[in-house]
Amino acid sequence: xxxxxxxxxxxxxxxxxxxxxxGCLGLELAGEPAPIASGRNHNWRVETSAGPLFFRRHRHTRxxxxxxxxxxxxxxxxxxxxxxxxxxxxxxxxxxxxxPGRFGSVYQWVEASTYERGAITPEQGGVFGTMHxxxxxxxxxxEHAALExxxxxxxxxxxxxxxxxxxxxxxxxxxxxxxxxxxxxxAAIDEQMPLLERGTLPGPGAFESMDRQAxxxxxxxxxxxxxxxxxxxxxxxxDMVASGPRLxxxxxxxxxxxxxxNEGTLAGYLxxxxxxxxxxxxxxxxxxxxxxxxxxxxxxxxxxRFLEGDRRVEPFIGAHRKRVREYSDAGYLRWLAGHFRxxxxx
Numbered sequence: 001x002x003x004x005x006x007x008x009x010x011x012x013x014x015x016x017x018x019x020x021x022x023g024c025l026g027l028e029l030a031g032e033p034a035p036i037a038s039g040r041n042h043n044w045r046v047e048t049s050a051g052p053l054f055f056r057r058h059r060h061t062r063x064x065x066x067x068x069x070x071x072x073x074x075x076x077x078x079x080x081x082x083x084x085x086x087x088x089x090x091x092x093x094x095x096x097x098x099x100p101g102r103f104g105s106v107y108q109w110v111e112a113s114t115y116e117r118g119a120i121t122p123e124q125g126g127v128f129g130t131m132h133x134x135x136x137x138x139x140x141x142x143e144h145a146a147l148e149x150x151x152x153x154x155x156x157x158x159x160x161x162x163x164x165x166x167x168x169x170x171x172x173x174x175x176x177x178x179x180x181x182x183x184x185x186x187a188a189i190d191e192q193m194p195l196l197e198r199g200t201l202p203g204p205g206a207f208e209s210m211d212r213q214a215x216x217x218x219x220x221x222x223x224x225x226x227x228x229x230x231x232x233x234x235x236x237x238x239d240m241v242a243s244g245p246r247l248x249x250x251x252x253x254x255x256x257x258x259x260x261x262n263e264g265t266l267a268g269y270l271x272x273x274x275x276x277x278x279x280x281x282x283x284x285x286x287x288x289x290x291x292x293x294x295x296x297x298x299x300x301x302x303x304x305r306f307l308e309g310d311r312r313v314e315p316f317i318g319a320h321r322k323r324v325r326e327y328s329d330a331g332y333l334r335w336l337a338g339h340f341r342x343x344x345x346x
Contacts, residue, residue: 009035010044013102018055021097021104022048024090045109052109054085060101062239067103069146070238071095073139073214077235080138085110085225085234112225112233118258120221124230125259125268131224131232132253132269133276135216136246142214150217150242152252153290154204155297161196163299163307164189170306185302188321192296195328201293210245210286217242219253247279247287247340248294255291255323266339274343284340292327 010033019029031047033055042057058067071087078084085107087095098104115124168189171182195201216223217240225233250273259265301316326332 014042014044014057017057017098017102017104018044018046021055021106022046024094024097025088025106026091027053027106046106053088054107054109056105056107058103058105058239062103064096064100064103065146067096067239069144070241071105072144073142073216073241074238076142077135077138082135082138083232083234084238085236110225110234110236112227114225115221115257117221117256118261120257120259120262120265122262122264122268125262125265126272127226127230127232128221128224128253128257128259129269129272129274130276131235132219132250133273135219135235136213136249136277139214139216144214147214147241147243149212150215150240150244150248152294152298153207153244153248155294157196157199157201157203157297160297160299161193163303164193164196167299167302167306174306184321185306185317188317188324189302191321192324195296195324201296202289203293207245207286207290210248210283210290212243212245215242215244215246215249216240217244217249219249220256245283245287245290246277247283248290251287251291251336251340255295258319260336263339267342270340270343274345278345279340280346281341281344284344285337288333288337288340292333295323295327298323 015029015033018033022029028049029046030049033044033046036043036045042059044055044057046053046055074084074086078086087105087107089095090097096103096105115128120128168186171185171189174182216235216238218237219235223237224235227233250270254260254266254269259269298320301313301320304310304313305317
């Protein structure tokens with residue numbers, strides 16, 4: 001397992017929002033906040049007059065209704081028995097504080113750890129799969145006015161090609177010695193563009209018949225907190241709640257945790273998931289094809305790094321190239337669909 005890591009970046013505005021938020025809860029900051037290294041999110045462990053708490057500054061690009069959607073889904077899942085960290089509420093029931101572009105929320109600090117990406121054992125895969133099955137059952141009847149399809153399910157070939165052309169220009173012109181190896185990035189773009197230019201990949205409309213439901217949206221090892229005995233302490237980070245086929249999210253989680261690289265872990269995950277939330281062979285086949293086309297169209301890591309200047313996504317660039325290669329390989333897709341069908345109920 002890995003434990004939470006800390007970095008040391010907190011702006012004056014972050015501190016002001018923390019103090020405002022804690023003040024609304026009748027609390028005070030009692031020490032230097034410790035930012036948590038957690039992808040692109042902005043989270044801190046904060047020492048307060050009530051002990052250590054978890055503070056989240058929601059992304060400034062996240063609309064209020066999307067933040068409220070995540071909080072509503074979290075509460076719904078908690079009511080169905082999913083372990084979560086609920087936000088602390090003020091005396092009038094408010095759990096979200098601040099204003100447009102700078103919303104904050106506070107949670108009880110969970111003393112727990114996470115699995116290590118790429119090193120999840122078959123037994124741990126079973127824990128993960130069981131959790132994911134229960135999560136989908138809990139969210140099956142969740143409805144909300146702001147619930148929309150996951151953004152990864154709304155790809156556009158022309159848009160993806162335009163992104164890659166812009167990114168290629170930026171990388172070609174850059175002379176920054178701290179950038180990832182330019183030749184590798186350019187090679188990745190040169191592999192992805194021809195796959196899109198062929199125009200043979202199915203579009204989102206080809207999968208409209210698949211059943212959809214509310215999903216967490218970002219299930220991976222960093223968002224599943226564990227007690228020392230490997231039991232689930234909390235499923236966290238609900239800002240990406242969306243609507244989508246549940247097996248799409250299963251494949252996404254397996255892919256993001258690198259569990260697809262270990263057949264034992266893959267089997268442990270799928271076997272455990274299927275025992276809780278059975279699925280059919282037809283669902284499995286469609287989900288693999290859906291995820292494959294989504295991945296080949298995806299430009300997120302390259303776009304975030306080179307068009308938005310976000311260096312935090314650099315670790316994902318190599319994985320992006322690997323995914324594009326794998327999901328354009330018909331043999332790999334048959335292999336993956338076969339593993340899913342092995343545990344299908346019909």
